[in-house]
Amino acid sequence: MILFYIYKVIDMGKPSVVVDNVSMRFNMNQEKVDSIKEYAMKMFKGQISHKEFWALKNVSFTLEPGDHLGILGTNGAGKSTLLKTVAGVMKPTEGTVSTRGKVVPLLELGAGFDKEYTGRENIFLYGAVLGYSKSFLESKYKEIVKFSELGDFINMPIKNYSSGMKARLGFSIATVVDPEILILDEVLSVGDAKFKQKSLKKVTGMFDKGVTVLFVSHSLRQVRKICNKAIVLDHGQIIKAGEIEEVALFYKRMLAANDGEDPNQVELLSLDKSLKQHRKEEVKKLKDELKESNDKLIEAQAEIERLKALVNNK
Amino acid sequence: MNKLERVSKNFMKYRFMLVELIKKGVKLKYRRSYLGILWTLIEPLLTTIVLTVIFGMLLGRSGESYPVYILSGRLLYSFFSSATNGAMKSIRQNSGMIKKVYVPKYMYPLSSVIFNYVIFIISMIVLLGLMIFEGVFPTWRIFACIIPLIIILIMSGGVGLILATMNVFFRDIEYIWSVFLMMIMYGSAIFYYTDSIVEKSPSKAILFDINPLYACIRVFRDGVFGEAIHWNLVLYSGLFSVGCFLIGLIVFYKKQDDFILHL
Numbered sequence: 001m002i003l004f005y006i007y008k009v010i011d012m013g014k015p016s017v018v019v020d021n022v023s024m025r026f027n028m029n030q031e032k033v034d035s036i037k038e039y040a041m042k043m044f045k046g047q048i049s050h051k052e053f054w055a056l057k058n059v060s061f062t063l064e065p066g067d068h069l070g071i072l073g074t075n076g077a078g079k080s081t082l083l084k085t086v087a088g089v090m091k092p093t094e095g096t097v098s099t100r101g102k103v104v105p106l107l108e109l110g111a112g113f114d115k116e117y118t119g120r121e122n123i124f125l126y127g128a129v130l131g132y133s134k135s136f137l138e139s140k141y142k143e144i145v146k147f148s149e150l151g152d153f154i155n156m157p158i159k160n161y162s163s164g165m166k167a168r169l170g171f172s173i174a175t176v177v178d179p180e181i182l183i184l185d186e187v188l189s190v191g192d193a194k195f196k197q198k199s200l201k202k203v204t205g206m207f208d209k210g211v212t213v214l215f216v217s218h219s220l221r222q223v224r225k226i227c228n229k230a231i232v233l234d235h236g237q238i239i240k241a242g243e244i245e246e247v248a249l250f251y252k253r254m255l256a257a258n259d260g261e262d263p264n265q266v267e268l269l270s271l272d273k274s275l276k277q278h279r280k281e282e283v284k285k286l287k288d289e290l291k292e293s294n295d296k297l298i299e300a301q302a303e304i305e306r307l308k309a310l311v312n313n314k
Numbered sequence: 315m316n317k318l319e320r321v322s323k324n325f326m327k328y329r330f331m332l333v334e335l336i337k338k339g340v341k342l343k344y345r346r347s348y349l350g351i352l353w354t355l356i357e358p359l360l361t362t363i364v365l366t367v368i369f370g371m372l373l374g375r376s377g378e379s380y381p382v383y384i385l386s387g388r389l390l391y392s393f394f395s396s397a398t399n400g401a402m403k404s405i406r407q408n409s410g411m412i413k414k415v416y417v418p419k420y421m422y423p424l425s426s427v428i429f430n431y432v433i434f435i436i437s438m439i440v441l442l443g444l445m446i447f448e449g450v451f452p453t454w455r456i457f458a459c460i461i462p463l464i465i466i467l468i469m470s471g472g473v474g475l476i477l478a479t480m481n482v483f484f485r486d487i488e489y490i491w492s493v494f495l496m497m498i499m500y501g502s503a504i505f506y507y508t509d510s511i512v513e514k515s516p517s518k519a520i521l522f523d524i525n526p527l528y529a530c531i532r533v534f535r536d537g538v539f540g541e542a543i544h545w546n547l548v549l550y551s552g553l554f555s556v557g558c559f560l561i562g563l564i565v566f567y568k569k570q571d572d573f574i575l576h577l
Contacts, residue, residue, distance in 0.1 A: 026575060039484070088416035091571040105415055112411035116342050125338060128331035129417055 016212040017063040022095035024056040055081040057236040068213040070227035077233040101180025109170025119154040148172035339429030387504035393434035400426035401474025409577040423478040459537035462530040469555035475562030526554040
């Protein structure tokens, strides 16, 4: 028992995700060669030309347990590819990715469901694909059904489900474990407003347990809310990494520059905006104070009138 | 940790997935049909009747146990055909999952071969029933049937792995293979006797000698009819299937990381 705790303490110090010099190459054929005949003909003519495309190039970073990393970048910058290499779906062409603990990717929930299967059967199938054991799934079965709010629908084939129901079931299965590493692509929008609230609560509950998070989003606001660290990818390369506020400012300026605006101007504008906001608040505060003293004045005047009347009566 | 240890550890972790996939295959095959799993017994029986009527009565081919002869060949062939077909398509069919989460990819072709094998073994009941009905009573030699049953499993697994790998890169394989399967069917002496053909022109014997599936079927029939086993055929088909399986494993293992780029 003591040994276990010692092990845990030693364990805690180790990084939970190490991405070491990862590069990912795609061979882009001019047209997709899909048949042997085509392939043979092209080979014969010497036309097999691969246009190389590096979706990731020398990407390295290390995350400690409990780190929340935001991954920023424009479309096609390699964000999803990076997530896929961390999730183990893709093997990098060069470099290594090592992760410690259970990785749970919350990407396109319910992609692995079988239409003909009932909800119940799909829980075991999907759970098995995620690498959970039978006994574990059996012990968690009730919890999954309860969280998904499917009730009696659980014994119906999935093909009769609405897309919201499917997503709810997928979310419930994927999050039944306490992962060490959570992979999020865009923020979760599962089901109706009530379920959204519930799923968000579950995910933030995981954050509190010290899970390591990799989060991809276009929304800078969300990234700033969730993450403490961030990287910016551009054409497969990390162009900025560090603490969230620093990177967020860089990213904002980068986007502005891409739009052809002067980044300094944008910053000035945003400063100006916050200044205006600040002024507004100040003015409001003054107004409130003024109103308050005015009220007091009226009150005092009334008091004087009352006293005057009293004196006159005397 | 060496490679083999890692692979086996990973297999242990995901073995429940294999079980689930096999279960899914068997369960879904006959779901929503009224007779359900009974079809594994009825279907081979019906096709045997059709073949017996056509080739036995109309074309006048007969032996005293012609239906048993047909059924024993047909069962093995149809297992080989559905197992290899299923394995071939398995990677593409499950591309949705493969693209999203990490899974050991060999589980898909493996599971489709095994689930077809389960159905195949169940359908052996029909053969036993027909044998008794036709008066071909099993002798102790029936136990020799286990050998071709193991060989055909390994062979289907190997061929399935090769086809699954190829099919990711070239979709043509599906069409080529269906033609190839037809060729194998006619070349495996399912509804005719080879002896008369070989007698007439001995040079044609090579057509059967090179066909490992025919070797399997022949050895299987030896067991069914209580005849002495052809050990040379056992050796040939055994070596072929093990070779096939090894090649399949190597090809699959080498190419599996590229699958995702082509799915």
